[in-house]
Amino acid sequence: MRTSIAFAFAATGLAAAPAAAQEMSVSVEIPRLRVAEYHRPYVAVWIEDASGKSVRTLDVWYDVDLSPEDGAKWLPDMRTWWRRSGRAMKMPANGVSAPTKAPGTHARTYRQGSRPLANLPAGSYTLRVEAAREVGGRELVALPFQWPPKASTSATARGKSELGAVRLTTKR
């Protein structure tokens, strides 16, 4: 009991906030496109460690319910995510997969200690967002970040075709 209190004090002294409050918010902009045939893109959001290994898949937006067809059929169109993570996952995945989203900005917050982020060990990471659209293109956006965040930070990367602004905000 004594040691855990001491540890909590030490952590508080370093981070000035309980560890459980560490969180990251990701907002993804799906651009409105003027095309003859528009389908909402499939989007994957995941985290890679410093060696490029995928360590967490945070979100996969796809045609979860496309009965009688199987919406999972086109998951490999997100080629990079599919190769590094998707093909080894069981889809749909609870708390990760969700229906495709309309053009606009979609934000979600992930907390340390809670799924799908769980306990992400300290280190250098890259947040990746990949979008692939039926009869459209594919695009990848990357944002490097440190975990746990030493300060509250915010970074934005912008896609050119299938993705608009991708914003990563971390709170210590």
Add this chain to the structure above:
Amino acid sequence: MFAKPSLLALGLTLGLSTLLPTQADAHRRWLLPSATVMAGESDLVTVDAAASNGLFLFEHRPMSLDSLVITGPDGEPVDPTILGSGAYRSVFDVPLAAQGTYRIALVSDGVMGSYELDGERQRFRGSVDDLPAGATDIRTTHNKSRTETFVTLGAPSDTALQPTNSGLEMVPVTHPNDIVAGEPAVMRFLLDGQPAADLEVEFVAGGTRYRDDPGIAMLRTDAEGRLTLEAASAGMYYLEASSAQEATDGQPERRASYTAVLEFLPL
């Protein structure tokens, strides 16, 4: 009088050469799948089988599907739906009901040759045991050929990739459905189960119609039969290798050939 034996010899040479696909039919033989990386509970891949010079063009003749062998992720055979053969290609569908990697191959293994009977040279196909009594000067060639491709539903698996140790084979070190443009892919070649060292392998990208350069890379395996494939751009690629061993006492001449189609995906 003098012309007759030489004409006969000529006829024999021509006749024999039509029987030896590795020698006379230099056309590339390939199985081209509609996709190599798939997902979902189940799916289907449709495959074209053809022989041609240009890749991957339907321009010469269809491949016979009599020797089609499909191995599923559990190592068991998978039944295709044969749609038929046209003038330039054969087509079949392969149902993918189980998750993992499928090996789709045309495999042949046969003896052909000639013998002399009553002063006449005769050709034959099949076993030496079936030759008529009195056949002399028997010359045979044992041909083994494999033309194949690979597809994966879900995560790649290795069961279907195990070598049969017969003929010329490619044993993937890099999984054949985990190949991307710009990254080296390592393959290992075996001849009758032994490393095929110093084997010459032709490596060509599809799309020959749309470029002036034939784009043929001649590669060589190392002492362990290993080879590294690299492609700067994504696409379907063709591989071909062949080997021949002279006849020895009690052993006919042996020929083996291997062709494969591999997809390099963009990352």
